[in-house]
Amino acid sequence: MTLYFDNARLIDPESRMDDIGSLLVENGHIIDRDTPCPDKGERIDCDGKCLAPGIIDTGVKIGEPGERHKESFRTAGLAAAAGGVTTIVTRPDTMPAIDNPETLEFFIRRGAEATSINIAPLAALTRGRNGREMVEVGFLLDAGAVGFTDGDHVITDTKVMSRCLTYARSLGALVIGHPQEPGLSSGASVTSGKFASLRGLPSVSAMAERMGLERDIALVEMSGVRYHADQVTTATALPTLTRAKADGLDVTAGISIHHLTLNEFDVEGYRTFFKLKPPLRSEEDRLAMIEAVRTGVIDIVSSMHTPQDEESKRLPYEEAASGAVGLETLLPAALRLYHSEHLDLPTLFRAMSFNPAKRLGLPGGRLSKGAPADLVLFDPDTPFVMDRFKLQSKSKNTPYDGQRMQGRVRGTWVAGKQVFGA
Known part of the structure; x- marks a missing residue:
């Protein structure tokens, strides 16, 4: 399975990089960064949102x-x-x-x-x-x-x-x-x-x-x-x-x-x-x-x-x-x-x-070549009010209940498989 994350704000903690680029994923692993989009697979337009490990x-x-x-x-x-x-x-x-x-x-x-x-x-x-x-x-x-x-x-x-x-x-x-x-x-x-x-x-x-x-x-x-x-x-x-x-x-x-x-x-x-x-x-x-x-x-x-x-x-x-x-x-x-x-x-x-x-x-x-494609795509600026009853956890004991926060996850991938999308 091939995924191509395009137009992403790449956050790589290993190299301390924060820059617009692309990421190529095949068979659950990162293949390369900033390569041309392949003919096969799925292209994901990140719309300038942050893509991080x-x-x-x-x-x-x-x-x-x-x-x-x-x-x-x-x-x-x-x-x-x-x-x-x-x-x-x-x-x-x-x-x-x-x-x-x-x-x-x-x-x-x-x-x-x-x-x-x-x-x-x-x-x-x-x-x-x-x-x-x-x-x-x-x-x-x-x-x-x-x-x-x-x-x-x-x-x-x-x-x-x-x-x-x-x-x-x-x-x-x-x-x-x-x-x-x-x-x-x-x-x-x-x-x-x-x-x-x-x-x-x-x-x-x-x-x-x-x-x-x-x-x-x-x-x-x-x-x-x-x-x-x-x-x-x-x-x-x-x-x-x-x-x-x-x-x-x-x-x-x-x-x-x-x-x-x-x-x-x-x-x-x-x-x-x-x-x-x-x-x-x-x-x-x-x-x-x-x-x-x-x-x-x-x-x-x-x-x-x-x-x-x-x-x-x-x-x-x-x-x-x-x-x-x-x-x-x-x-x-x-x-x-x-x-x-x-x-x-x-x-x-x-x-x-x-x-x-x-x-x-x-x-x-990390986002380097060969690393598993365990990734999170998020918008750091989206505002929302925390509602503990909307949390997925069985228990709802969060101290942030009712507080104004910023930052929403748009997608989560584990070994190249999407496990969450919003």
Whole structure:
């Protein structure tokens, strides 16, 4: 099958290109750029709209097995396609956790049956994510795991963590940590400060993130493991991260789009759709993290898609579940940073597509010859008002509900096959 994308504004994060051109696709792979239109196949007039590598979204929670009422593979796949996401890197915090090859094989098989979106699964680092006994890392790698994490269940026993990292290093496995000091973070729902005090909400100091990151970085230095911090959200943690990279450690870091576009004042009115983990930070932190993405200190921007049902969110703020859906809102939310002139499109897609592919060893994230034709066509300027009830996800817990946004996906292709069109 041959596709010819003509008159497209090509966004290539690998070469940092943003220019009008064309793209030739055959048999699910990119063949070349700016070539004459072939006689065979389908010509797609992009009308000057942006054509970029499909988004590779890390930290996506799927409710199968155990919480299918919150999100299924089918609904997550529909949401991903509508949001220009062509690969979802899934979390192991299912019920039961993905901590053995049998559960992982079921998970992969179920995903392949239910959606055309690429699935790149993470496995748990310890059994049941309980922080006590290491999983069978080698067997899980063989079964298809692209990395290992206990998610927001921070391993409190440093000796167990050290053993896990050392063993993962021997197999070349990527470990993803959640940098928070668990004692300080326990029970907190907002970031400490004047705002938290005025609202009377349980809070945690931003220093808890730095403390958690400092511990993990020390263990990385000791073990030599490949390490990724799932979310670094505070300015106080940035010097630790910068120093680790300068010292040559194999360390990367991510952040959710919510922490780049929202701040602690959005919690005004105790709106539980804004309750996240880690909690929203100060405006100074938000601006510092945008700059960190621009300079490459923060490598990856993701949705941290966490579906929660109405019963989990319609509770007093401190009792409500944390998390927000984001597969469908990641791109328009990220385009806020483009329209505010904080980040250009190649930088955004470097963080949302190229860097995740590079870190996880995936083939996508670029527009170069031979890359898979995982593509998103979007209009960055189309305005709309977010209506959570129009989202494809089963759960509708988005903090952007009712907000004015810009940017609509016009088409999504996975391996040259169109999975969404508007």
